[in-house]
Amino acid sequence: MTSLSRWKLFIFLLIEAIGHVSSQGHRSVTRAFNPSLRPGDVITIQGTGSTRSVGLIRLHSEKGTCDSNPRLRSDLGQAPLSCNPLVLKLLTRKHKILFLKKDVESENKDVLIKTKLTSGLMRRMPYTITITVTYTGYDVQFNNDVPIEFVNRNRVGDVNMIRATSGNYDNIMLKRGANIPLNEPDCGQRGANIFRSKWARITNGQNADPGAYPWQVALRRKHVYPWAPYAHMCGGSLVSSCWVVTAAHCVLYVGRHKKNFMIRVGDLHNGDNSMYIMDEDQQTFDIEHVIVHPDFKDRPVPKNDIALIKLVEKHGRCARYGEYVNSVCLPEPGQDVFATNTECHITGWGAKNWTDRPRDYPHVLQYGKIRLHDFNTCKELYGRDPISNISQISEGMICAGAPGIDTCQGDSGGPLVCERGGPTFGEDNPFVLWGITSWGHGCADSVKPGVYADVTKYIDWIQKVRSKIF
Template sequence: MHSARYEFDGRNGQHERIDFLTNKEKARSKNKTAIAIGVLVAVLVVAAVVAFLIWLFVFKENDDPTASSRRKPAVQLFSGHMKLLNQPYNQNYEDTSSPEFMDLAKKLESQLENHYQSDELLKEFYTKSMVTAFSEGVVAYYWSQFDIPVEELELVPEFSEERILEALEAGIQQSRSVQPDHIQIREITASMTDPRMARTPNAKECFFTLEATEEDQTFTSPGFPTAYPSRSRCQWQIRASEENVITVSFPFFHIEDDCSDDFVYIYDSLSPDESQAITKKCGQRPPTNPLEVVSSGNIMLINMITDGEVQRPGFNAVYKALPHPSVQKCGGVLTNAKGVISSPQHPSFYPPAMDCKWTIKVPSGQKVRLKFTMFRMKEPGVDVRVCHKDYVEALGNKYCGELSSLSLTSTTNEIIVNFHSDESFTDKGFMAEYSAFDPQNPCPNEFACFSGMCIAKELKCDGWNDCGDMSDEIKCSCGTDQFACNNGLCKPKLWICDRVNDCGDNSDEKACSCENNEWRCRNGQCMSQGVVCDGKMDCVDGSDEASCETSPGICSEFSFKCANGECVNKVNAECDRIDDCADKSDESFCDCGTRPYKLNRIVGGQNAELGEWPWQVSLHFQTYGHSCGASILSEKWLLSASHCFVTQSQENILPSNWQSYSGMQDQYKHDDVQRRSIHRIVPHPEYNMMTFDYDVALLELSEPLEFTNSIRPICLPSSSHVFPAGMSCWVTGWGALREGARAAQLLQKVSVKIINDTVCNTVTEGQVTSRMMCSGHLSGGMDACQGDSGGPLSCFEESGRWFQAGIVSWGEGCARRMKPGVYSRVTKLREWIKKETGI
């Protein structure tokens, strides 16, 4: 936009009388003229706006054939069940084509229509009701539909569950007194339902009625195993004899990973009533974590909806009937010194409407420790601080949600554990180990956390919250090598002035070189606080503009470089699902770092599940078995460490001596594992065998990998990507479980923390270069070890993707105190990787 100067010359093309005015008269005349012109302009502007709006909403609407299609009529659907009074059950009701079913269904549908007549709004927009099934009791399952035209869409919020129920209950009360010949309804429910769930009882496409017996039977989604069709509306009604419940397991389950488009909804009912929902699932599940559900009664409904453009294989399901008592059995009095309790049907989903009570009683003078090895009771819309639906209750507290650690200790020799599930939404539940202990020595040779957990004594007062409740970090007498925070915590002196708020109250950073009103550049330089995000690169390294979206055009080592040469000053701009670059290059190569399988969080577990780390590779040397790790970058390229190949022996550098195994979990099981020979080994040309600098190597495969559920690439970070100190990441591999031990059979995972560069340089006595980083725990206990070399250090970002921060390189021993693992820093090696592979 440019500016222009406009002048008014007063000419209108007519001859006028010329009067000479005094200065005051001239001023008044000019004011009046200005006011008149201002009013005229304002009127014209208003008129123009009104005219435009009229044209936009009247004429333009008529001209645009797509305008009316932008707003669509609304369909409001409600489903539920009705319990009938004094109505004998007829087995023919289970046959939707029988005269008995159609006669009773028609009568109930007519009554539902009459009940809605008492509400003027519902009466006006009511379309139809449909009874879809009956079960013992007699219980009728139904849905009712209301269609709201485009011109009445503002009324949609008026269609609530409360309003529907009020109309139905009022109609039922009235019919009892006025029309005693009507079928008597003693209870009715109504729940707002996705209209896509509505099926007619005699639907011919993708509608099935199944009878569960004690023998395994199967059914599959349409198109399985190739791909289900889009816009599928499928329903399976499953029944069993009255004394049984139904269990359904899905040995294979792969639905698009977006539950708004494609999903499977399972109900403890024959109606898609959300108050009776067991679960709603999408995505992929590994064989080690199959979906398994159990009903509370002898009926179950499974709906499958697909609307997404991407079709997946679908599912294969196995169903059967189980005796009701065997499923409902739980709880009891336990007097053994140790044992295990779990939610009903664990590891399957627990049934709805369950209550269990365990009384664990150990000898007098002892107490009970209860340690949960798995806890998952997640439910939509539940406040985990209240746990008002499904929960475990012990020692006066309720627990729900997904917990990474939970350990309880009784105050006496007895503890009571209650488990409750309501009628809707279930989950995997819990498993817990209990044991008796001497309160005088609750954790022999270990430290006792307030929560009841036992941790190694070395972890107390080491600066890390190992207990989870900070009980190992309070009442500490700081050692000579520790700094006393103002809040009473002890932190290693190495953490002072490392630009990280380790204490939590910033007391470890207050006495540093920069004043409170100053900004410290990442190179340690102190600048005025005003330099931050001012659009100028004041720090030599440009760190004052590193995360400033208001600083376009400034390029520094912290900027993300777009393919077109532009710079984005935003922390970790790549693959965050936002187009920051004008050419969208920051989101161009982001088919990486995702785990297709849905995985459980196993509390305290270190064995990796199948598909948990799909980019992990095992490298076998000759006939010696596993020797090093690697990660998948693409179908043809792996990333590893140079020290695995550049050794005193020339045999290590020969590609023919190596085999790669992708998709492996167990070294002795090769099902679905892809073996590839190595075509070319590319160590970094500047790799130093003495210092381990530039410890990175690329491996080109002889033939490409086929990506599967358990074989996927990890994302490579850009050179500007930031992995902050204190960030929790994971190191994985088949290395030794402890120093001096032999390699592991099962893939192992260990959570480690990124250690800042100042501390890293100190604890390694200055041996790290800018191509290296430290990660681990300064207290020791958790680390990579021999055999993990070349494997990835994987970090999870808020974007939902995993990035490789490091490559296992070297360390002094394994998991020693103050000796963290040293990793090759991928961000510093990124340009070389791109040059060699094009990735």
């Protein structure tokens, strides 16, 4: 080799080395998530186009959650398999990104779902990949391209690690709770096989059909005592897999003694009677957090009577949706408006009349249809508190009722739901949580309607709480 050739080779290698150093990141980066990923979380991956042809980015679920035969593997002394609900394969030379997944259905092999071509994926060129966790999977955005939706609903809640290999990765960052969706995709939908009765009521009411109100939950004591002989305490509404909305006055002492209480979803018969097992899907959860609205006051009447309950996960997830379990929609700001006289639904396991004791409460979920009242008219009906001279009806409250129909003791915290688009024969319109059972003058008073917390006034607070607590 001539001296000139040697110089050319030296210069070429020097340029390659400089380019390699300038683009050198970490060949492999691993980040663990504790707790596991939640809807609204955003993962940002910053890297540089690799000189190698293939880079791999894998989300890892909890080990064993998608193992096709964990028992056999355990008998053989082998570790359980982990699955990858999202795999991004970066093909730098082909300017291509492959979207894959690996789970029990694929027999633990990577399966191609989508392909994206992008000219931005080039050797030694910096890039940013953003993965936003949704309720149905992941939205993946490369640089400033249009996000691609990757649906894999069954594995969103299990992910506790990301691993990037065979590339130049500068950083992997996680931002918790950014842009948490207000509602889940199928919120407010009822069971497919319900019989839609024209009329029923809670006070002196009738039984609800199985799956008619799949968002109804029960706050219950785990143990009964002579001074508290009944398990049922209050109702509530499932607004996402892990979150329940209820009345603040129901949980004032629950937060300090969470281990003594539980939330039951998917229940029709508010007890343990096995005769209803085919008409319900009971799921019981411990309570992780209780958050009472900071401005709640219980006297002279409950004000800002709203609280949130965070459920404790089981195997990386909370409530499992189906025929008898689903979330109710929260009001979409600027979209959901229900006028005075709109017909809405109330539900609960509370008393059928004012004189009932807890032992007389109905065992099967009751429901009724009532109408929204004009705010100012209700304010006049209730007047002022005789001691404080403060108006009993104030902002953050709504009134609703019908002759002889009302919520009663034991129904507190439960839902007042209105059908989006109104009742339409043959249509499955979603239901919206418009109110939370709060207080009233007796039960089914002939003059004064029931009073409910106005959910629309608390949407910002609900979202703020959910974005901070994981």
